[in-house]
Amino acid sequence: MTAVLTVENLSTFFKTEKGIARAVENVSFSVEEGEMLGLIGESGCGKTTVAQSILRLIEFPGKVVAGSVHLNGRDLLKASDSELDSLRWKDLSVIPQNAMNALNPVYTIGDQIMEAILLHERVSKREALARTKTLLELVGIDGDRWKSYPHEFSGGMKQRVAIAMSLACSPKLVISDESTTGLDVLTQAQVIALIKNLQRKMDLSVILISHDLPMVTAICDKIAIMYAGKIVELASTEDILNDTRHPYSKALLQATPDLSDPDREVISIPGSVPNLVNIPQCCRFHTRCAFAFDRCRKETPEFREVKNGHFSACFLEEEENG
Ligand SMILES: Nc1ncnc2c1ncn2[C@@H]1O[C@H](COP(=O)(O)OP(=O)(O)OP(=O)(O)O)[C@@H](O)[C@H]1O
Ligand code: SF4
Ligand SMILES: [Mg+2]
Known part of the structure; x- marks a missing residue:
């Protein structure tokens, strides 16, 4: 498969009165031709900031401070404004959140x-x-x-x-950022089914940003799970569901009702996403993680390939495998 979009080590920060909010840090992923990638995570984890960074829509006090975004081989972060205007329609486009x-x-x-x-x-x-x-x-x-x-x-x-x-x-790539918000549940399902249908028919690459984990697992080929500005796990939907590696991904799945198994207990994740301003070097999930140990509070786990095409950022994996 050919990658239509490649995002490498993308970091986008916001200057705030209290310090720097590291809203997106070291994010890497790719979207292949005809592939649908789901980008999921709790509110404030940086999903929209990733989309806006790709689209070059980040404005002051925000700034893309590092990384690259290649669309069909062209670096979007280096394109001129006029190149971007044409690229935004012909190569990538956005389904707006609010059609109004x-x-x-x-x-x-x-x-x-x-x-x-x-x-x-x-x-x-x-x-x-x-x-x-x-x-x-x-x-x-x-x-x-x-x-x-x-x-x-x-x-x-x-x-x-x-x-x-x-x-x-x-366009080759379409980004949908919560584009069914505000619609009733039935209409939401119809619009999502339409996006899936068009993706198949037109061989589109799609980034689908959503809070709705069951919907994302039902229609996406690959899923990137974001937590507090970082992708903590990236894998095929099959692996995210059946070979989950990261404690946050596991917690997110457990916190989501499973309609096919109504007896399964739904366990909400304790605590909330940390403030990203002046956040220390550590695993950002450590305050909510049931497996946290000393190292998690002092160092940042590397986002690394744990098996073919499956990435995770957690020390447990390293400790187990050496
Ligand atoms: N204009 C801004 N000024 C300061 N910080 C900002 C700004 N926009 C975003 N941020 C920071 O970026 C973080 C990520 O925000 P973002 O909107 O990307 O999250 P999200 O995952 O899309 O959330 P949601 O699911 O609620 O849409 C926020 O927690 C906040 O710290
Ligand atoms: S690195 Fe530590 S705190 Fe972070 S998810 Fe893994 S075990 Fe939990
Ligand atoms: Mg958002």
Whole structure:
């Protein structure tokens, strides 16, 4: 498989009155062609900061302080603003969290999708309209409704339009950051199923950011589990479920109800994610980890490959295997 996106040792910090918040530190992962990667972890663990760093949307007081982000071999962190503008539509795009913010209420949805196509590709208006209709059909909306205004659609349909818009210039990689928040449960499931369907159909690479572990395990090929600014475990979904290595991943799985096994006890994780400002060198999970020992409070465990394609950052693994 070919990696479409490679993120290496990415670190993004925020300057705050109390000191430096190390929001994302030394994060590395890749997304292959046609692969769906789930990025999961509790609130405040840095998922959005990773996405915004990839998209070059980090603004003061934040800064990407280290690392590289290669998309089809091009370093996004070094691209000029005009290169980025075109890359953002043609190579990677975002499904917005709130379609209401992404769609302009005074233009028809067709005009908005067409504008995205016409701004970034050399095609006639006629071709852009034909593509707009195809895109609408692709997301389950009658192509003839291109003349409708956003207010004429339900929340779920607006989210579908936003998805169609994100696909306007046939990107290779799509990032969805909690893009079903605010929709009712049934509509959320339909939108997620649509994203999965499009991923398969268009051979898209997708980064799916979510709090919803059961949903992520149901549809993603690979999962990266983030805790307090770091990826603590990265593996195929199969391994995350059946060969879980990191204590945080285990805790997160135990804290999630299993619909196929309603008798399994749900155990919530004690404590909360630490404040990332001036955080000392240590395993950031040590205050909540049932296995913590002296070394965990003084050193940072390395994120290392524990078996083929399966990475984890925990001293236990090292102590057991020497
Ligand atoms: N503008 C900011 N100023 C200061 N610190 C920030 C800022 N934005 C983010 N952070 C820091 O980055 C950390 C990670 O935030 P981020 O929004 O990436 O988390 P998240 O995993 O996306 O959370 P959620 O699941 O709630 O969306 C926060 O805990 C905070 O310390
Ligand atoms: S390094 Fe220590 S504190 Fe961190 S997860 Fe492993 S055992 Fe727990
Ligand atoms: Mg977020």
